[in-house]
Amino acid sequence: QVQLVESGGGSVEAGGSLRLSCAASGYAVSRLRMGWFRQVPGKEREGIASVNTVGSTLYADSVKGRFTISRDYGKNTLYLQMNSLKPEDTAMYHCAAGAGKGLFLLLTPDEYNFWGQGTQVSVSS
DSSP states (O other): OOEEEEEOEEEEETTTEEEEEEEEEOOOGGGGGEEEEETTTOOOOOEEEEEOOOSSSEEEETTTTTEEEEEEETTEEEEEOOOOOOGOEEEEEEEEEEEOTTTTOOGGGGOEEEEOOEEEEEEEE
């Protein structure tokens, strides 16, 4: 069983930066397909970044060039560096891990088996 715990959310002004962390236990992040998702009330969960088992990445157009997904194998942790934040980035952010399809880059929530509880990001204008 994979357990994921996010941290690092908070309130920032537009143009600011935050780094989200997702500490994993039960399995090595290097062997999992992982992703970051976000959700606002009343809307579907949106996939924004994915990393596969060989380190390739995929980003949604809405965050491309501003957000970076990465992993620290020693700390068994997934990160999301968020720069040039905009008010529309305000959401609950979740990390997720998928078993199997290790080389795939997927932004669809249904393709992930394990989820963290989320961390809130609020960006003011």
